[in-house]
Amino acid sequence: MHFSEPLPLQSGAALSDYTLVYETYGALNADCSNAVLVCHALNASHHVAGSYEGKPKSDGWWNNMVGPGKPLDTDRFFVIGVNNLGSCFGSTGPMHNNPATGKPYGASFPVVTVEDWVHAQARLADRLGIKKFAAVMGGSLGGMQALAWSMLYPTRIAHSLVIASTPKLSAQNIAFNDVARQAILTDPDYHDGDFYAHGVVPKRGLRVARMIGHITYLSDDDMAEKFGRDLRNADYQFGYGIDFEIESYLRYQGDKFSEYFDANTYLLITKALDYFDPARTHNGDLDAALTNTQAEFLVVSFTTDWRFAPERSREIVQALVNNQRRVTYAEIDAPHGHDAFLLDDARYMSVVRAYYDKVWRQLGERVPAAQREAA
Amino acid sequence: MHFSEPLPLQSGAALSDYTLVYETYGALNADCSNAVLVCHALNASHHVAGSYEGKPKSDGWWNNMVGPGKPLDTDRFFVIGVNNLGSCFGSTGPMHNNPATGKPYGASFPVVTVEDWVHAQARLADRLGIKKFAAVMGGSLGGMQALAWSMLYPTRIAHSLVIASTPKLSAQNIAFNDVARQAILTDPDYHDGDFYAHGVVPKRGLRVARMIGHITYLSDDDMAEKFGRDLRNADYQFGYGIDFEIESYLRYQGDKFSEYFDANTYLLITKALDYFDPARTHNGDLDAALTNTQAEFLVVSFTTDWRFAPERSREIVQALVNNQRRVTYAEIDAPHGHDAFLLDDARYMSVVRAYYDKVWRQLGERVPAAQREAA
Numbered sequence: 001m002h003f004s005e006p007l008p009l010q011s012g013a014a015l016s017d018y019t020l021v022y023e024t025y026g027a028l029n030a031d032c033s034n035a036v037l038v039c040h041a042l043n044a045s046h047h048v049a050g051s052y053e054g055k056p057k058s059d060g061w062w063n064n065m066v067g068p069g070k071p072l073d074t075d076r077f078f079v080i081g082v083n084n085l086g087s088c089f090g091s092t093g094p095m096h097n098n099p100a101t102g103k104p105y106g107a108s109f110p111v112v113t114v115e116d117w118v119h120a121q122a123r124l125a126d127r128l129g130i131k132k133f134a135a136v137m138g139g140s141l142g143g144m145q146a147l148a149w150s151m152l153y154p155t156r157i158a159h160s161l162v163i164a165s166t167p168k169l170s171a172q173n174i175a176f177n178d179v180a181r182q183a184i185l186t187d188p189d190y191h192d193g194d195f196y197a198h199g200v201v202p203k204r205g206l207r208v209a210r211m212i213g214h215i216t217y218l219s220d221d222d223m224a225e226k227f228g229r230d231l232r233n234a235d236y237q238f239g240y241g242i243d244f245e246i247e248s249y250l251r252y253q254g255d256k257f258s259e260y261f262d263a264n265t266y267l268l269i270t271k272a273l274d275y276f277d278p279a280r281t282h283n284g285d286l287d288a289a290l291t292n293t294q295a296e297f298l299v300v301s302f303t304t305d306w307r308f309a310p311e312r313s314r315e316i317v318q319a320l321v322n323n324q325r326r327v328t329y330a331e332i333d334a335p336h337g338h339d340a341f342l343l344d345d346a347r348y349m350s351v352v353r354a355y356y357d358k359v360w361r362q363l364g365e366r367v368p369a370a371q372r373e374a375a
Numbered sequence: 376m377h378f379s380e381p382l383p384l385q386s387g388a389a390l391s392d393y394t395l396v397y398e399t400y401g402a403l404n405a406d407c408s409n410a411v412l413v414c415h416a417l418n419a420s421h422h423v424a425g426s427y428e429g430k431p432k433s434d435g436w437w438n439n440m441v442g443p444g445k446p447l448d449t450d451r452f453f454v455i456g457v458n459n460l461g462s463c464f465g466s467t468g469p470m471h472n473n474p475a476t477g478k479p480y481g482a483s484f485p486v487v488t489v490e491d492w493v494h495a496q497a498r499l500a501d502r503l504g505i506k507k508f509a510a511v512m513g514g515s516l517g518g519m520q521a522l523a524w525s526m527l528y529p530t531r532i533a534h535s536l537v538i539a540s541t542p543k544l545s546a547q548n549i550a551f552n553d554v555a556r557q558a559i560l561t562d563p564d565y566h567d568g569d570f571y572a573h574g575v576v577p578k579r580g581l582r583v584a585r586m587i588g589h590i591t592y593l594s595d596d597d598m599a600e601k602f603g604r605d606l607r608n609a610d611y612q613f614g615y616g617i618d619f620e621i622e623s624y625l626r627y628q629g630d631k632f633s634e635y636f637d638a639n640t641y642l643l644i645t646k647a648l649d650y651f652d653p654a655r656t657h658n659g660d661l662d663a664a665l666t667n668t669q670a671e672f673l674v675v676s677f678t679t680d681w682r683f684a685p686e687r688s689r690e691i692v693q694a695l696v697n698n699q700r701r702v703t704y705a706e707i708d709a710p711h712g713h714d715a716f717l718l719d720d721a722r723y724m725s726v727v728r729a730y731y732d733k734v735w736r737q738l739g740e741r742v743p744a745a746q747r748e749a750a
Binding site (some may be wrong): 179182211215226 | 582604
């Protein structure tokens with residue numbers, strides 16, 4: 001979907017025009033009341049569910065959560081996945097030409113925020129005729145978008161599902177993001193963000209950035225369970241190749257990531273993470289930031305998530321309770337750290353399923369009585 | 376101290392000859408029974424205590440712990456600090472010439488282990504006429520050396536003080552070390568370890584490595600307390616410079632480190648950390664590994680140390696108890712994470728002081744009665 005009206009950004013800059021790539025699943029009902037927006041995190045995209053014909057291994061990133069008969073049931077809901085601005089999977093981003101210069105934006109692509117993304121998503125909703133979402137849902141950075149929706153467009157969202165997220169990053173979170181950025185920024189192949197023109201990619205930096213990130217997605221226990229101190233060979237190698245299986249795993253993850261992800265996107269998305277702090281403009285008072293929300297909420301956290309720990313989710317819940325909002329909170333005892341929000345866990349899945357059953361019942365109750373009888 | 380007899384290493388390699396740089400504090404008594412060896416961690420050196428004349432800011436790295444009247448009292452004990460082999464503060468290391476080639480060792484400097492260091496330290500003790508240490512003490516990687524001493528030279532160590540350490544690194548610990556190594560190894564200025572010949576230093580890699588390491592030395596809470604989300608400027612900068620004070624702090628630490636630390640040393644010392652696992656040759660049974668120890672032990676951990684958590688120290692304590700060894704354990708409720716072992720904390724300091732009082736009393740009891748009366 002192309003948008004030719006400029007999008008003013010939180011930074012004061014603006015995008016003169018832009019494209020949003022999106023996918024939809026299921027059917028929009030007659031009164032456009034069954035739409036659910038699913039927001040992605042750092043390295044995901046609009047491809048939330050299903051797989052592409054003839055493309056094996058092309059499952060959507062939340063395919064276990066979204067689809068026919070799944071917790072977010074596309075037989076009931078019209079689900080939309082949007083690739084965010086600045087990302088590298090089709091929507092306007094740093095690798096696209098800046099219409100003002102005719103050259104790729106590179107590092108000059110404006111630093112966008114969670115709030116900017118939400119405004120762009122709202123315009124997409126306008127175009128699709130969706131006045132109000134039945135729900136906006138996301139995990140991690142996606143959860144921040146779901147939370148921001150409830151504050152920025154309180155009348156346009158009935159439910160907000162905030163999974164494995166936080167009302168703001170901690171100093172330690174920011175520290176990890178900044179080391180990752182420094183790895184990219186100081187890679188000689190980064191060329192101040194204009195690496196496209198040089199025909200290179202700052203793979204070394206991206207690789208290290210991803211390895212750092214990946215450590216923070218897994219729990220200490222899970223890593224111990226999966227890899228422990230398992231050796232690749234029978235004995236220590238006394239060199240700097242691979243000794244431990246965990247090294248092999250992380251290097252592989254880093255290599256793979258550096259093949260497909262854009263370095264400028266990595267930088268700007270981690271900045272969006274760092275900047276998110278809705279309480280900031282309310283003197284740090286999260287209660288005040290959430291005062292104008294009207295949605296009902298599901299907040300989910302995972303016990304071993306040390307990146308966005310349950311304590312952070314509880315802050316959101318407490319602030320919502322203080323505002324007398326309806327909120328359901330589940331703290332799932334899962335071993336997989338932050339990554340748990342993407343994985344199958346029977347209790348997690350059933351909590352989300354039950355919540356969407358409620359959303360669905362509420363929708364049904366809103367259908368005019370005559371229409372219900374006819375059905 | 377130069378050693379011309381070859382040192383066989385755990386890897387199967389050997390150092391044909393080598394030099395150990397060391398410092399001593401206090402006086403060795405007549406029966407050479409009051410010697411204490413202090414072992415250093417990743418980036419420290421033989422300069423444990425005191426300061427160099429005319430050099431401001433040259434305090435030893437454990438100057439709060441070691442000195443006249445301090446917990447490890449140099450009016451009582453003869454304290455030795457040794458720079459380990461492969462380090463970059465004077466002892467033979469990667470930046471020194473390999474006698475076989477006449478060129479700097481670089482990455483060809485053999486990967487040494489904690490056990491190799493202990494054997495080298497034992498030779499230094501031989502030269503100094505020290506048959507048995509009153510104590511061997513260290514924090515973090517230094518604690519591993521203190522523990523290894525108790526196993527490798529059970530009759531040559533009366534007390535082992537193992538502070539903020541672990542019997543082996545976890546998968547997560549190894550993961551952080553490997554990312555740091557990858558940052559260095561993939562820095563184009565690393566030149567396969569021969570950067571000395573190129574007149575460059577892989578500063579970018581060292582800087583990122585240190586930033587990663589530094590995050591793991593601090594606790595999440597301490598970072599939140601010290602830096603939180605404090606901004607450098609009044610508002611977000613919407614760029615990749617410094618927004619948050621934590622970024623400024625970490626980049627500064629990284630810059631400083633990259634100015635003085637050797638990249639090959641960083642690689643090999645992190646390998647020594649990864650490889651330490653005394654239970655490994657006993658089918659993972661730490662009890663069995665500690666069976667032949669004769670020393671008494673002080674084990675200290677810090678509640679907010681998530682790098683080497685209290686649980687790891689408790690494993691050591693449990694294994695010692697299972698072997699019916701005398702062990703004192705203190706778990707200090709300190710906010711400063713792994714770094715706490717280097718900082719002043721009244722309870723920590725008084726535990727160590729009380730322990731050395733005991734060591735001192737035991738020494739006195741060993742002085743022949745006639746000599747005691749004459750004194």
